[in-house]
Amino acid sequence: MLSKESIEKIDYELTKYPADKRQAAVMSALRIVQTERGWLSKESMTEVAEYLRIPEIAVMEVATFYNMYDLEPVGKYKISICTNISCMLRDSDAIVTHLQNKLGVGFNEVTPDGKFCLKEGECMGACGGAPLLIVNNHTMHEFLTVDKVDAILEELK
Amino acid sequence: MLHIEIDGKPLEVEHGSTIIDAADKVGIAIPRFCYHKKLSVAANCRMCLVQVEKFNKPLPACATPVADGMKIFTRSKAAVEAQKSVMEFLLINHPLDCPICDQGGECDLQDIAVAYGASGSRYAEEKRVVLNKNIGPLISTDMTRCIQCTRCVRFLKEVGGMQELGLVGRGEHAEITAYVDKSVNSELSGNIIDLCPVGALTNKPFRYSARSWELTRRPSIAPHDGLGSHIEVHVKDNKVMRVLPREKESINECWLSDRDRYSYVGLNSPDRLKVPMIKHNGTWVETDWKTALEFAAGQIKDITNQHGADSLGVLASPNSTMEEGYLIKQLANGLGCGNVDYRLRQTDFRLDGKRVGIPWMGCNIQEIEELDRILIIGSNLRNEHPLLAQRFRKAVANGAELSVVSPLDNDPLMKVAHKVIVRPNDMVNVLGQILKAMSGLQRLSLCLPPSLNALLETITVRPNTQAMAESLAGLAGPDGLVDLVAPKVGLFIGNMALSDPRFTEMYSMMEAIGGICGAKGGILPAAANSTGMHFMGVMPNATGMHARAMLEVPRKAYLLLNVEPELDCQHAALAKAAMAQAECVVALTAYKSEALENADVLLPIAPFTETSGTFMSMEGRVQSFSAVTKPLAECRPAWKVLRVLANTLGLDGFDFDSSEAVKNAIFKGEKPSTVVWRNLNNNLKELVEIEVNIKSDGLQRIGEVPQYESDPIVRRSVPLQKTKYNIRPMARMRAEQMAQLDLVEGDIVLATQDKGSAVLQVKLDNHVAMGCIRIAASHEQTIGLGDLMGDITIEKTSKELYKPYETTMLKVVA
Numbered sequence: 001m002l003s004k005e006s007i008e009k010i011d012y013e014l015t016k017y018p019a020d021k022r023q024a025a026v027m028s029a030l031r032i033v034q035t036e037r038g039w040l041s042k043e044s045m046t047e048v049a050e051y052l053r054i055p056e057i058a059v060m061e062v063a064t065f066y067n068m069y070d071l072e073p074v075g076k077y078k079i080s081i082c083t084n085i086s087c088m089l090r091d092s093d094a095i096v097t098h099l100q101n102k103l104g105v106g107f108n109e110v111t112p113d114g115k116f117c118l119k120e121g122e123c124m125g126a127c128g129g130a131p132l133l134i135v136n137n138h139t140m141h142e143f144l145t146v147d148k149v150d151a152i153l154e155e156l157k
Numbered sequence: 158m159l160h161i162e163i164d165g166k167p168l169e170v171e172h173g174s175t176i177i178d179a180a181d182k183v184g185i186a187i188p189r190f191c192y193h194k195k196l197s198v199a200a201n202c203r204m205c206l207v208q209v210e211k212f213n214k215p216l217p218a219c220a221t222p223v224a225d226g227m228k229i230f231t232r233s234k235a236a237v238e239a240q241k242s243v244m245e246f247l248l249i250n251h252p253l254d255c256p257i258c259d260q261g262g263e264c265d266l267q268d269i270a271v272a273y274g275a276s277g278s279r280y281a282e283e284k285r286v287v288l289n290k291n292i293g294p295l296i297s298t299d300m301t302r303c304i305q306c307t308r309c310v311r312f313l314k315e316v317g318g319m320q321e322l323g324l325v326g327r328g329e330h331a332e333i334t335a336y337v338d339k340s341v342n343s344e345l346s347g348n349i350i351d352l353c354p355v356g357a358l359t360n361k362p363f364r365y366s367a368r369s370w371e372l373t374r375r376p377s378i379a380p381h382d383g384l385g386s387h388i389e390v391h392v393k394d395n396k397v398m399r400v401l402p403r404e405k406e407s408i409n410e411c412w413l414s415d416r417d418r419y420s421y422v423g424l425n426s427p428d429r430l431k432v433p434m435i436k437h438n439g440t441w442v443e444t445d446w447k448t449a450l451e452f453a454a455g456q457i458k459d460i461t462n463q464h465g466a467d468s469l470g471v472l473a474s475p476n477s478t479m480e481e482g483y484l485i486k487q488l489a490n491g492l493g494c495g496n497v498d499y500r501l502r503q504t505d506f507r508l509d510g511k512r513v514g515i516p517w518m519g520c521n522i523q524e525i526e527e528l529d530r531i532l533i534i535g536s537n538l539r540n541e542h543p544l545l546a547q548r549f550r551k552a553v554a555n556g557a558e559l560s561v562v563s564p565l566d567n568d569p570l571m572k573v574a575h576k577v578i579v580r581p582n583d584m585v586n587v588l589g590q591i592l593k594a595m596s597g598l599q600r601l602s603l604c605l606p607p608s609l610n611a612l613l614e615t616i617t618v619r620p621n622t623q624a625m626a627e628s629l630a631g632l633a634g635p636d637g638l639v640d641l642v643a644p645k646v647g648l649f650i651g652n653m654a655l656s657d658p659r660f661t662e663m664y665s666m667m668e669a670i671g672g673i674c675g676a677k678g679g680i681l682p683a684a685a686n687s688t689g690m691h692f693m694g695v696m697p698n699a700t701g702m703h704a705r706a707m708l709e710v711p712r713k714a715y716l717l718l719n720v721e722p723e724l725d726c727q728h729a730a731l732a733k734a735a736m737a738q739a740e741c742v743v744a745l746t747a748y749k750s751e752a753l754e755n756a757d758v759l760l761p762i763a764p765f766t767e768t769s770g771t772f773m774s775m776e777g778r779v780q781s782f783s784a785v786t787k788p789l790a791e792c793r794p795a796w797k798v799l800r801v802l803a804n805t806l807g808l809d810g811f812d813f814d815s816s817e818a819v820k821n822a823i824f825k826g827e828k829p830s831t832v833v834w835r836n837l838n839n840n841l842k843e844l845v846e847i848e849v850n851i852k853s854d855g856l857q858r859i860g861e862v863p864q865y866e867s868d869p870i871v872r873r874s875v876p877l878q879k880t881k882y883n884i885r886p887m888a889r890m891r892a893e894q895m896a897q898l899d900l901v902e903g904d905i906v907l908a909t910q911d912k913g914s915a916v917l918q919v920k921l922d923n924h925v926a927m928g929c930i931r932i933a934a935s936h937e938q939t940i941g942l943g944d945l946m947g948d949i950t951i952e953k954t955s956k957e958l959y960k961p962y963e964t965t966m967l968k969v970v971a
Contacts, residue, residue, distance in 0.1 A: 055323075056337075057339075060325050060336055064325040064326045
C-alpha cells in the first residue's frame with residue numbers, strides 16, 4: 001500500500017495534468033515512491049500502476065529507462081559519480097578509484113554495512129562543475145578532489 | 158493537394174500524408190520494419206530513410222509529412238548508403254539462425270537484408286543474447302531475434318486496447334517483455350505474430366511443423382463468429398497447418414481473432430469421426446456409408462410413419478453453411494415435419510412471426526467506426542465478438558460515447574461513458590427508463606402499445622439512465638462541449654440478451670428507443686451463419702416446434718446437424734434427457750465424443766475446411782468458400798450427405814450435384830446481395846405487448862458461452878483451451894453477494910436449476926451484477942444445469958462432492 005503521504009504528493013502531481021491523463025504523472029509518482037522506500041520493487045511499480053490506473057508494463061518501461069530509478073535495493077546513500085566525457089577530462093577516474101578503494105566496493109555494489117552504494121552516473125548537465133557526484137539523486141557535489149570526497153563521506157557517516 | 162516527386166515520378170498527394178504513404182500509393186517500395194499502416198508511427202527502426210532535396214541528412218519516410226514541391230529520392234546514393242548502414246546496425250545483434258527460424262522464407266528482415274544489406278558482416282564481436290519470455294500457449298518467443306520495432310507493443314495498446322507488452326530498458330539493453338511473469342491474454346494476440354517483421358514472435362502451435370514455401374495457401378471464410386473474417390488456410394499434405402488473415406478492409410481489416418486463427422487445431426483432433434458408426438445393443442460399430450444411411454433413413458421413416466411426421470425434431474447448428482441449412486430444412490419439410498430450428502441457445506421465441514424481415518446487425522461493419530453514440534445491450538463484447546469489439550474501440554477512440562446495459566461489467570478495454578449493471582430481469586426496466594427519458598427529451602408523442610405507454614407512466618427515471626438517454630440523444634455530457642445536432646446512434650443487442658427469457662421485451666424496447674433517436678443497429682448474432690439460417694427460414698413453420706419446445710416435449714427421433722446437444726443447447730439438462738429418451742438420434746457430426754453418447758447413428762461430415770459452402774455474415778454479406786483440403790477418411794460434405802439421405806428417404810427435389818447448385822436454389826438464381834438487401838430488416842410488424850414489471854427476487858444465472866467453447870471445432874483446439882481465457886466454470890459472484898449467501902471464495906456449492914444441478918467452486922468476481930451468479934456454459938462441468946439465463950439456487954455443500962476437472966478436452970468414445 002502506498003503511504004498516505006505518498007498519495008498526497010502523487011495527487012498533487014496529478015493536478016498538473018488533465019484529469020484523463022493520469023499516466024503523465026508516472027515519473028513523479030515513481031520518484032515519490034522511491035524517495036520513501038529507497039528503491040522500486042516490482043510491488044512498488046504495481047502499486048503505482050494501480051494508483052494511476054495504467055498498465056503495469058507502462059510503469060516498468062519508464063522505471064527501466066531512467067537510471068535514477070533503482071530497481072534493486074541500494075544502500076542508505078547512493079553515490080552516483082559521473083564518468084562521462086567532461087568529468088573524465090577533469091580526472092573523474094581518480095575520484096572513482098579513490099571511492100572504490102575507500103569503500104571497498106565496485107560499481108553497483110553495496111558496502112557490507114548497507115550504508116553506501118556506488119553507481120556510475122551519466123552526464124548530469126552540470127559539466128561546469130566537473131568532476132561531480134550526486135548523493136541519493138538529490139545532493140550534488142562539484143569540483144571534487146580526493147580530500148573533498150573524504151569530507152563528504154565523513155559527513156554522511 | 159500537394160505536388161511532389163518521388164524518384165523522378167511526379168505525383169499529387171493529400172495534405173498531411175507522409176512520404177511512405179505517397180510512395181506506397183504509386184508502388185515505390187521503401188523498406189520498413191516499424192511502420193505499419195494500422196498503427197501509430199514510431200520511426201524507431203530508421204529503415205525507411207530516404208533522401209529529400211534541400212535536406213542535408215536522410216529523413217525517415219514514415220514520419221516525414223510531404224510538403225509542396227518536395228523531391229524525394231529512394232534509390233539515390235545517399236539514400237542507399239543510409240539504408241545499408243541501418244541494415245548493418247540492425248544485423249549487428251541479430252542471430253544468423255535463419256535455417257532454424259520459423260520466420261525463414263517469410264521474414265521481412267531476411268528479404269530486406271537481401272535487397273538492401275551487405276553480403277557480409279564487419280561485426281566480429283559478441284552478439285547480445287536476450288532471454289525468451291513465456292507469454293502464453295499461442296505465441297512462442299525468440300527474443301534475441303527482436304529488432305525492437307515495437308509493432309507488437311503498439312498493436313496491443315492501440316488495437317487490442319490493453320498494453321500487455323512493453324519495451325523495457327534502454328539502448329543495447331532494451332528488450333520487449335510482458336510485466337514480470339505475465340502472459341499476453343488479449344483475444345487478438347495472434348496478430349502480433351503477423352506484425353513481427355522477424356522471427357521473435359512466432360506461432361506456437363505451428364512451430365517447427367512446416368516451412369512457408371511448402372504450404373499451399375487457400376482462401377476461406379472464418380467459421381465461428383458472425384463477422385465473416387476472410388482467412389487464408391495454409392495446407393501441407395492435405396492437412397491444415399495454420400490459418401492467417403486475408404486482408405479485407407471492410408470486414409477484418411488485416412486482423413484475425415485468436416479463435417479464428419487457432420481453432421484449426423481442432424480440425425486435426427483425435428476426436429474426428431472418420432467412418433459412419435451405428436450403435437448396436439449399446440456398442441458402437443463402424444460401418445459403411447450405404448448401410449449407415451439406409452439404417453438412418455429406415456429409422457426415421459419407421460418412426461415418422463408410426464408416430465407422425467412431427468415426432469421428428471431437427472436441430473441444426475448456426476455454424477453450418479447455408480447449403481446445409483437449406484437442405485436439412487427441405488428434408489424435414491419433405492417428410493412433412495415442421496420441427497426445424499437453428500436457434501439452439503435461444504429460449505424466448507415470442508417474436509416468431511412478428512418480424513418484417515431478417516434480423517441483422519443493422520449496419521455495415523465499417524459504419525461502426527463512424528458512430529457518435531452507441532448503446533450495447535446484454536453483450537460481453539470481447540467474449541462474443543472479439544474482432545468486432547475492435548471496431549467499437551476505434552469508434553470510442555474517435556470520440557463516440559459508449560453506454561452499456563448488461564449483467565456483466567467486464568472491461569471492454571475502451572472508455573465506457575455510461576453503464577448500468579443489473580440482473581437480466583431488471584434490464585428491461587432500465588431500457589424502459591431510457592425510453593421514457595428519451596421520449597421526454599425528444600418531446601414526441603409515441604405510437605406505443607397501451608401496455609408500454611401505461612408502463613412508461615409507472616417507471617421512474619433514475620439519473621444514470623437519464624444520462625444515458627441524453628447521451629443517445631446527442632446532448633453534451635460532462636466532457637462534451639456542444640450538443641450534436643444529428644448524432645449517428647447505434648444500438649446493438651448481444652448474445653446474453655438473445656439467450657434471455659425476456660429477449661422480446663429487451664428487443665422491443667431497443668426498437669422503440671431506436672425509433673425515437675433514429676438509430677441504426679440490431680442484433681449481433683453469435684455464429685458464422687446465424688443470419689443466413691434465419692434468411693432461409695431454418696425455423697419451425699406455423700405448426701412446428703422451436704428448438705426449446707422440441708426438447709421440452711421430447712420427440713421420438715432427432716436429426717442433428719453439427720450439434721453436440723448438451724454443449725450447444727440453451728438447456729443442457731433438458732437436451733440430454735431428450736436425447737436419452739429418443740428412440741433414434743441421427744447425428745451428422747465431424748466428431749465422436751461423449752457429447753453424442755445418446756446418438757444411434759453417427760454420420761461423419763466434413764468441417765468447413767473440407768467442404769464448399771456459404772456463410773452469411775451479421776452484416777448480410779453472402780460469402781462462399783471452397784474446400785481447402787480433401788475430406789478426412791470417409792468424411793463427406795454435409796450437403797452431399799443430406800442429399801443422399803433425402804434420396805434414400807425417397808424425397809424429391811434433391812438432385813443437386815454441387816453446393817453451387819444448392820446456393821442457386823436458395824437464391825433462385827438471383828444475385829445473392831440483391832435478395833439479401835431486399836430481406837434484411839430489423840423492424841417488428843408492430844410493437845409487441847410486453848410485460849415489464851415482472852419481479853423475481855431469486856438469484857439469476859448468467860450462463861455466457863466462453864468464446865473458446867462456442868462450437869465443436871473450437872472446443873477441441875488444444876492451444877486455445879490452454880489459454881488463461883479458458884476459465885473453468887465456477888460460481889462467480891461479487892463480494893456483497895458472497896457475504897449475503899454466507900460464502901467465501903473457494904467454498905463448494907451445489908447450484909440447482911430446474912431439472913439439474915452442478916457442484917462448483919465459489920469465485921470472487923466483482924464484474925457480476927448483484928443478484929446474479931455467473932456460471933459459464935458449454936462445458937462438461939455444467940451440462941447438468943439448465944437455462945443459460947434463468948433462476949438458480951445456490952447452497953453450500955461438502956468439499957467431497959467436488960470433483961476437480963481433469964481435462965478440458967472432450968473424452969473420445971472408445
